[in-house]
Amino acid sequence: MRFSSLEQTNALIGFCRKVAGWPSPLAGLGYEVEGLEFDIVIGQGDLVVLDALLVSEVLGHALAIETKEGGNVNVEQERRLAELTPAQLVQRGVRVRTLDSLLVCDEAETSRAIRALEDNAITLPVFGLSRSMFRVRHLHLRDRKTEDAIRSVSLRGKEIPHFIQVAVTADVRQLLSPLSAVITEGIAQTAAGGRRDLDRDGLCQALFPGGLWSRVPPHQQGQLRSRVEDAMAALLKDAFRGRVERGPRGRWKIVATESASTARALQALPRRVARSSRGQIVIPEEQLLLPIEEYEENT
């Protein structure tokens, strides 16, 4: 299975952080995530959208990154990315002296992307991400320290940390687990005397926290709202029946009965969700580890 654009972005964010089970080649060079879905207007109003902008204050250097799931190249976008200058970033308030633009692809797609760039005389370094390796596949970075740090990073046996957990393109099935947690949080908060309603935009905001939701392009926001509604309908059919009721126009009401919000009722929700949808798993109750006191008391 190919790495999605989101997984590639998460992998790069992870390179800037010290995290168990994931290498941090850029953290030591002082790289921070300065922008996600970062857009810059250049020339006559042309737009470059960076999936990630990583900046090292230590080096005064920026990495302007576009990630790609497939090997198709948008020639105009890649040309603008290749021609991006530090001055254009400075105009956007990013304090850097030097800049490297690069393309990151799934390893299996790099050859196709490189061919397309060469055919169109676009000078843009390409890195490939596979399950075992992140490595440079085409050209080199201007900044030698950065190049040395990421030219070949072993990823064997490692798992990408999901800083951003949900993809904008997530299908209904992929939305079920994160939405289940948002609904469960709502039920528990209702039991605590907090909120009672869920609404479509609030759910989207919960899936894309902070400023992420506002960076999702409007047409994708619309599509996602619609899939969130479908996922809610699926969850209300069985797993959350009797706990959440559909209200008017993209709103849902949490039914805060005492029995629906007790710890025992909340504990049962993962089993209910797993029973009614594919993708979730449940460890059978008889296999759970026991606190030894509990075992002794119960026997």
Add this chain to the structure above:
Amino acid sequence: MQPPVSSRKEFVDLFESSLLRAHELLLEERALQFEFNLPKTYLVEFHPVGGISPSTDLLEKRLAHLSERLHFRAIRIADDLFQVSAPKLSLVVDAANPRFTLFHTLTDSVTADAFVFRHFVSKTPAFDQVWFSPEFLERYAAGVTVEGWGARFTPFVERREVEDVTYSPKRVRVEIDEPGAWDRFVHFRTSSDFAHLPLDVVRVRSGGDGRVGRARVSSGGKLTARGNSFLHYQQLAIGLRDEYARDIASLETRYRVLFPPERTDRVAMRGEPYWIEFPKSLEDFEPLLGRMFSGTIPFRLVGFLEQPRPRFFRIHAVDLHIATRLYVEATPRWLRVFLPEHGCGNSLVRIVRSLQYNVTDKLGLPINA
């Protein structure tokens, strides 16, 4: 029955005289009578749901809201002081730090423990026990006079293990109160005498010139007073609270994963996941995950598990203690915990210490890195 108080001065005087009476009685009879219960303090975290900052006014509202459901009466007796009363129970709640409150009581341990731990904290999201991890207690002990310590390790077990007649649990319970106790702990900790020795209790002392406050500090956030000075004891409690509050603030600053919108036209990313490494690959990893996200004690997390690859899990979870989501990634070698914007550092500590007391005390943690 503990008489009601109407000011901070009355509260301190009452506890001072009670501790002194108990101290004298101990000296005379070497035993305590029912009426002379030792002062006790419970550190309780107040973490309003929805990311609202805790305040004494909010705490007053919350206590009023809960009082009917949990059958107690709450009266505000000063700006940052409340009296909580129920049949056979009286507590003075010091909310000078409204997030980390001190519940003081002269009520007997059985009644007070039952109310605070089983009735109040476990049934009311927005309140949580304070969880002193073994590292925290060790660090705290290094800066005070230690008179004794206790350690406890009660491993989780598989059902088939305990049903095997030859099974013997690898449980550890040690408590030592004697001169040089701390040196012995340090010795045990660095030797291989015990496979696991997570610190669970420290007995500490403060004072001079014949006035002394002693506290038995347990990892669940409970302090029991001894000595002849409540004021010295109170200083110990306040010192602990402040040190813990600093720790939690530091965890939350570093380990909340945030996507702050900046200047309306961009979003950055700050923070990182908290990570926990096991000393070796856990054999019973999946049964442990099942326990962790079953919504039961000690973790109290409900989780929706996905398994994208063998031995790798992604879990969208809810912390039932404070009704807030968190996201976890797990393999048999490590866990990564992603706290959201209003996620609670206290929950991180609860996860870590639950693993230390029940799975292994040899965790690799960012604070040890």
